[in-house]
Amino acid sequence: MTEQQTVPTRGGKAAHVAKGQSIKIINTHGSQVVDTWAFRTDDLTEFMSMEHTRSALLKLMPATGDALYSNRRNPIMTLVEDTTTGIHDTLLAACNKERYEQLGCTEYHANCTDNLTVAMQELGLKEPETPSPLNVFMNIPWTDAGGLSFEEPETKPGDYIVLRAEMDCVVAMSACPQDMVPINGADCVPTEAHFEVI
């Protein structure tokens, strides 16, 4: 039996996923980006790395069947199922407090970088750094000239991906609290997301 757990609106959550288990990340309300990290359980200094994944796959985006690679070039998870059109982002950094200050916030704004820290703390862990996340469901198209833009997700309610763990790892997720640019939908209203460890 699997139990659905919540990544709270504007918050983060982490879970242990043993080698061979999978984690299903669900876009419950249909337009929520979920920044996702994975750290090797017995040595957190090995973690999923977007730059090493791009180098290994020679792709800007992983597709179903592709592994995601660690900073030591080992497969750490594999994308085994994806009900979306396949659009996820590997290019942009997790939002952080400075991002919102620059957007004009004068008070603290929830952000994915701090959500990672809190999610890990809840498991008694500390991330060694803030790796560039796999931005699940995030829609950042590129042009021939190398331009990028923030677009709304193309996902629908209930869309999900399944990542299979290739080593024992801790998977951390942040329901991105971005409400000032429309990456979580045109209404700029972040929502919760859900996940299951299968």
Added chain:
Amino acid sequence: MTEQQTVPTRGGKAAHVAKGQSIKIINTHGSQVVDTWAFRTDDLTEFMSMEHTRSALLKLMPATGDALYSNRRNPIMTLVEDTTTGIHDTLLAACNKERYEQLGCTEYHANCTDNLTVAMQELGLKEPETPSPLNVFMNIPWTDAGGLSFEEPETKPGDYIVLRAEMDCVVAMSACPQDMVPINGADCVPTEAHFEVI
């Protein structure tokens, strides 16, 4: 007066660059990739970040006039001059020993990740992590579908870029020792590079 210094073949070198000074990175022999990092002198945990730079510029590659951003979203350097066709890579990870093991090396192979460590050590410093580097002169084109490929540099001998420091920083460079795929030219022969602090 400025003095030309050497980034040795297959090796690394770092230098202090004060705010307002610039560093000129020279492709002496015409086809050498130089992995480049910058760390804030008085707090090495702030450093040039490709994922934050892409987020800030909304570009896959910086162009002349663009700032390069730190992981705290501050401009750390600005690309003020570039004699090349403007092709540099922000997407791929620094090579590491695991990369060469996977390419079939059975003995230790020099690599940019270790070159960063040695270059910092020569200044009595230790990098807090291995940020994804600005791969100066590296030619990694992308396709509409998101495919990437390793191509030879389009540079010629003596081509250079100039980066102006926007804060006091330590700039580390590695003359990429990759000799198994043709990113340092079709002959796969890495060479030295040079730099000047101006």
